Amino acid sequence: MAARGKSARRKPAVRKATRPGTVASNVDLGSLPAALGYLLRRAQVAVFADFIATLDGVGLRPGQYSVLIVIEGNPGLSQRELCAALDIQEANFVPMMNGLVRRGLAQRRPSPADHRRYALHLTARGAALLRRARALHRSHEARLVARLGTRGRAALTRLLQALANL
Amino acid sequence: MAARGKSARRKPAVRKATRPGTVASNVDLGSLPAALGYLLRRAQVAVFADFIATLDGVGLRPGQYSVLIVIEGNPGLSQRELCAALDIQEANFVPMMNGLVRRGLAQRRPSPADHRRYALHLTARGAALLRRARALHRSHEARLVARLGTRGRAALTRLLQALANL
Secondary structure, three states: OOOOHHHHOOOHHHHOOOOOOOOOOOOOOOOHHHOHHHHHHHHHHHHHHHHHHHHHHHOOOHHHHHHHHHHHHOOOEEHHHHHHHHOOOHHHHHHHHHHHHHOOOEEEEEOOOOOOOEEEEEOHHHHHHHHHHHHHHHHHHHHHHHHHOHHHHHHHHHHHHHHHOO | OOOOHHHHHHOHHHHOOOOOOOOOOOOOOOOHHHOHHHHHHHHHHHHHHHHHHHHHHHOOOHHHHHHHHHHHHOOOEEHHHHHHHHOOOHHHHHHHHHHHHHOOOEEEEEOOOOOOOEEEEEOHHHHHHHHHHHHHHHHHHHHHHHHHOHHHHHHHHHHHHHHHOO
16 A cells, blocks of 8 residues: 555554555544554455555456465365465355366366366466466565564564454 | 564464454464454454444444433434544434433534534533543543553553654
């Protein structure tokens, strides 16, 4: 996301709307900007915006990137297992997978174990694209570390893991 | 992001699905669980789940709670201003506001300045419910602080603000 020059001022964030890039308003958000849920949401939106823009260079959405990573790491996985692991609705997964198949990045093959289900595989083209996507992802993470510092990044990871296991 | 398949071994959390409460799976998520966007998303989902369960005690969803807070803090605000400040689509706001009006928690009054728009106001009942909701919200935040520690909470706020202004 585009860095804003004014962020040096004490807390402009308090009066800004959630989406980065939205114009500041004079609306008093009261206690909301101090709420952890609100802060988490704003940070997530900003980080995803940068991530989405980054992956756009290889024509992937974040969900497609995750799916390619999991297929590569678990060749032959079923659609149901993949959806459960990534917490994706199967109804949303099917069109996403269709798109990956159409682009020649992944394949559905009949499962040798169970003919009623498909085994998911990456193609050579998918593996090559994933290598480029990973490099882009590293550049995105490097921007975040530049913003947070190495120790800040480590602290943030620890704190977010504590919350994720709430 | 660094792709190292085996680092998963050290942390069992790595092999769990995103949604808290989902059973662990044996799917290798590879580098994903180390990605900041992924961690942010998981933490946000867990914190929101707790927040939603907490506010359920007064029959409010998080979005309704935010709307009531902003109406209380900015009496007479227009619908458009409120939606911009909270980054809510107006199409989603209208049914939400209808529900608040139906329950007698908020009102639309003709704006004295501009008869084409409504000014939003809280009712006495809305203010009373909001007091109870705020107390519940404090209990939710207290659970998070118990998990993170006071210093952890402060550090997390600072780090998330740095990301939100990316």
